[in-house]
Amino acid sequence: DSGVTQTPKHLITATGQRVTLRCSPRSGDLSVYWYQQSLDQGLQFLIQYYNGEERAKGNILERFSAQQFPDLHSELNLSSLELGDSALYFCASSVDMGQGAYEQYFGPGTRLTVT
């Protein structure tokens, strides 16, 4: 158990709908990262938040947005869903290894199926 929690575990929804994925980082970790794992694209970084502020953005679609709340949990909002958005969505939080190096711990993921 990494200490990072994600809910729900599975989500099935229809095209055009909107969903919210939730993540709680490990106790004391200020950063949250979101990744998407799909068969064709592999594991891709979406976005990072640090202590409530957006820190880095990757290949995140405009239909997707995220935020981090004062209690440090984060939500990833996916809207106008398309079949191609079906994937595993992972959240991670990080530990400082010193000298600008960080170690990321992953949650169990949310499997999104768009039908």
Place this chain on the structure above:
Amino acid sequence: GNSVTQMEGPVTLSEEAFLTINCTYTATGYLSLFWYVQYPGEGLQLLLKATKADDKGSNKGFEATYRKETTSFHLEKGSVQVSDSAVYFCALSVQGGSEKLVFGKGTKLTVNP
């Protein structure tokens, strides 16, 4: 941009065989290199890491050495077990910059008894 290339899978071995999964990278700056493992139906677990050139990361019998001269971080294990069957991902991040992980495509390992 930065990238990681892993050997194509799947890899099938017999129990107690020697394992090597090749990983090379293209990136500049001070790097952290990682191997993550994903067991069926589970999330990613950090297997081992290295944060400077010539560092050797090791865990659970697995080893990998950060070779700057060959831009490689190959994963090895001397004697695999059935329980090592999983997908293995090589990844990197740039120290002092965005901490995002850049992953290889993953290598599926199956170990038969």
